[in-house]
Amino acid sequence: MSVPVVIVSGLYPAVRSALVDRLLAEHPGSVAVHHDLREVTTGRVERVVRDAAGVLDLHEVRLAHGCVTCTVREDLIPELLSRMGSAPLLIAELWDSVEPRAVAEALAWHEDTVHALRLTGVLTALDAERVTADICCGERLAQHGKLAAAGDERYLAEVLARQIEYATAIVVSGEEEEDVELARALLGHLAPTTPTDVLGTALPSVTGTGIDVEMLGARVDPATAQLPCDAQTEEISTVVWHRLRPLHPQRLFDAVDELVTETVRSRGRFWLANRHERLLAWDAVAGIVSVEDTGPWLAALPEAAWEMASPARRMAATLDWSPPLGDRVQHLVFTGPDLDRNRILSLLDFCLLTEEKALAGSDLWAGYQDPFASVLDLKETPA
Structure with missing residues (x-):
């Protein structure tokens, strides 16, 4: 029988x-x-293995990359894998800025772990x-x-948002009840379907059936x-x-700064008139915005190509479907303190x-000029 594994992530070492x-x-x-990654840029990583009694093993790991x-x-x-014989539960405690998705998918899909280990949860620990x-x-x-690697250019808020939104459960810790309640209110907006618990109360079950990593992604x-939702x-x-x-394209480009500076977190999918075949992703946090081409809308593909899409992709397209546009949709969500709802909606409607x-x-x-071209049309060049 496979051994349960739970991932614990979070920017805050003490809470985690x-x-x-x-x-x-x-x-x-x-x-x-x-794995302590404080010196990962030099290729040195310190592995710490512990149980309830204390540290079992402390070992320096040297990596080629x-x-x-x-x-x-x-x-x-x-x-x-070496510890699974005697442990009823294995815990992968991630370094501060490590995002859990890559680790979860590696554990779930690695050829050596598929039958030996089962991933039962991804918990994110937060300091209220x-x-x-x-x-x-x-x-x-x-x-x-x-930093989690040499040349790591990510932002603190970007990593925090991904740790929150990917988790199967969130655990909050704080000494002041006011801080805890505010944190839980924020999480209710950023990850409304994710269970949130307070450290010190009952924790989520981590020894049951395995989670579906594909659906989690x-x-x-x-x-x-x-x-x-609103x-x-x-x-x-x-x-x-x-x-x-x-x-x-130009009207949206002109509105970007106002949209991202007045909100804390926004994300979603959208389409530009001059790129009507491409599904574009909007991802912004703490004033930093990313716009990315994620591939074609299903409506832009031959019907036979639907069979190659994942069930989740086909379901999402079906829910958004409206003739003659197909699954093309403008669906953006903005979160922040006391947002002026009418102003945001009016600004975006003006961009249509x-x-x-x-x-x-x-x-x-x-024929429309496209100021997003400098971002969306970037191609990789040989090193």
Whole structure:
């Protein structure tokens, strides 16, 4: 029978470690494996293995390429497999800025773990006192000493958002009840379908059936993401913009700064008139925005190509389907403090083509200047 494995992620070492301690105490004989990546840029990683009684093993790992992928493949997976014979639960405690998705997929799909280990959960540990400020932090990881690899250019808030949104459960810790309640209110907007518990109360079950990693990824992938709904919780707002008409590229480009600086978190899928065959992803946090081409809309593909799409992709397309546009849709969600809902909706509606121009068709749209081209048309060049 396979051994359960739970991933514990989080930017906050003290809270994350406390959650691991709880899991070790509640599951006697369990083992936690943690890789300290503070010196990963030099190719050096320190592996710490512990149980409820303390540290079992401390070992320096040298990697040919200092990165999270190498750490998981070359050391985490072999270490977990070596410990599975005597442990009723294995815990993979991730370094501060490691995003759990890559680790979850590696554990679930590696040829040596498919039958030996089963991933039962991805828990994210949060410090209630800091999370509401950090989700607004526009600084890079390097400024906080939390690089996960050489050349890591990610932002603190970007990593935090992904740790929150990918988790199967979130555990919050805080000394002040006001901080905890504010953190839980924020999480209710960012990840409304994810269970949230307070450290010190009952924890999520981590020894049951395995989770479906493919479906977990589909929850956050732009084409299939389960986006939050309109909501208002005291001072926090979530505004959903859902339309069908195409967007004018220049008008949207001119509105980007205002949209991302007045909101804390926004994401979704959209289409530009001059790129009517391409599903574009919008991802913004703490004032930093990313716009990415994720591939064609299913409506732009031959019907036979639907069979090659994942069930989640086909389901999302079916739910969004409206003739003659197919699955093309404008679906963006914005979260922040006391958002001016009418202003955001009006600003985005202004970016749409008029009904007359929308009916004119793609021959007219192709002539629009596209300020997004410098981002969307980037091609990889040989090193």
